[in-house]
Amino acid sequence: MRQGGITMFSYGYIREAVQAHIDLDEQEIKAMKLESRYPIFANEAMQAICAVKPKYDYFKVKITETYELIINLGNNLFRAATEDELNWETLGSPEPNFADEVDTIKWYEAQNICLLNSQIRMPDDFLAFANKQAWAFVISTNQDSEAFVTGTGQEDATTTLTQVKATKDMFMYAGSNTLIFYIEGEFWIPYKGVWFEFKTGMKDEDLLDIPNDIVLTIPLYIAAQCLKLDHAQQANAKRAEFELSLSRVSNTDFLTVKRITPSFK
Numbered sequence: 451m452r453q454g455g456i457t458m459f460s461y462g463y464i465r466e467a468v469q470a471h472i473d474l475d476e477q478e479i480k481a482m483k484l485e486s487r488y489p490i491f492a493n494e495a496m497q498a499i500c501a502v503k504p505k506y507d508y509f510k511v512k513i514t515e516t517y518e519l520i521i522n523l524g525n526n527l528f529r530a531a532t533e534d535e536l537n538w539e540t541l542g543s544p545e546p547n548f549a550d551e552v553d554t555i556k557w558y559e560a561q562n563i564c565l566l567n568s569q570i571r572m573p574d575d576f577l578a579f580a581n582k583q584a585w586a587f588v589i590s591t592n593q594d595s596e597a598f599v600t601g602t603g604q605e606d607a608t609t610t611l612t613q614v615k616a617t618k619d620m621f622m623y624a625g626s627n628t629l630i631f632y633i634e635g636e637f638w639i640p641y642k643g644v645w646f647e648f649k650t651g652m653k654d655e656d657l658l659d660i661p662n663d664i665v666l667t668i669p670l671y672i673a674a675q676c677l678k679l680d681h682a683q684q685a686n687a688k689r690a691e692f693e694l695s696l697s698r699v700s701n702t703d704f705l706t707v708k709r710i711t712p713s714f715k
Contacts, residue, residue, distance in 0.1 A: 458657045458658060459657075461648075461654055461658060462655065464665070471673035472484070472676050472677055482676075487676070489649055491675040496668070499668070502696060503699045504642035504643060505643040507641060509573055509639040511562045511637050512563045512564070513563075513631040513633070513636075516565070517558050518530065518531060519554070520553075522548065528553065531548070566633070572641060573641075575644045576642075577642045579641050582640035584616035584637065585638040586633075586637050587635055588634075589612075590610055590611075616639075619632070667696055667699060670695055674689040674691075
């Protein structure tokens with residue numbers, strides 16, 4: 451199927467390709483309950499594939515010193531408070547239904563807005579940090595130099611977000627998947643991630659946002675794992691096909707291309 455000008459495979463292709471590779475009759479497949487194991491084996495394959503061709507992405511996070519209050523709308527719905535609601539006492543208005551501290555933190559963190567000096571976990575698809583430049587977008591003030599010397603024209607100063615290289619003075623790695631930031635701003639942190647997570651109950655029409663060379667490799671691994679139960683010789687052959695296909699998966703990122711050599715002769 452084509453989506454956005456790109457051909458995308460569906461989960462139905464994975465299922466049909468696996469059945470073609472294992473070459474077992476339908477009754478045997480059902481008796482062994484193999485189809486329910488496809489997502490598990492597919493995720494195992496994804497981990498092996500991402501060691502060769504990970505998804506390079508940026509974790510984009512905004513760091514702030516404090517959180518503004520938010521409004522609890524009920525039914526687990528929230529929104530940012532307006533200026534009038536924040537100044538309700540000054541205006542003599544009834545106190546709005548502000549969310550508690552726990553819900554406030556969850557609401558902001560769901561939008562990747564986090565506090566200074568707090569431990570921030572990388573996204574769920576995180577595998578490892580990438581050897582790429584991290585970027586910071588920090589607030590800078592632009593003002594005419596003559597106005598600065600004379601002390602006039604303060605109202606003409608403008609603030610903008612300036613892109614700079616993120617350095618160790620701005621943040622630190624606090625663990626295998628955790629960061630701590632020291633200044634306010636927006637940050638782009640490069641990392642290697644998993645392309646896709648297969649889940650139980652996927653339907654044939656579910657599209658897979660995965661490069662085609664990876665999709666074509668996954669069924670071979672699943673077939674090898676399925677056949678390993680009662681057909682060891684066929685399983686070894688499919689495992690060899692998987693490793694050969696994996697060696698052909700190319701890394702399209704600008705970093706050094708990584709390839710592996712099949713373990714069989």
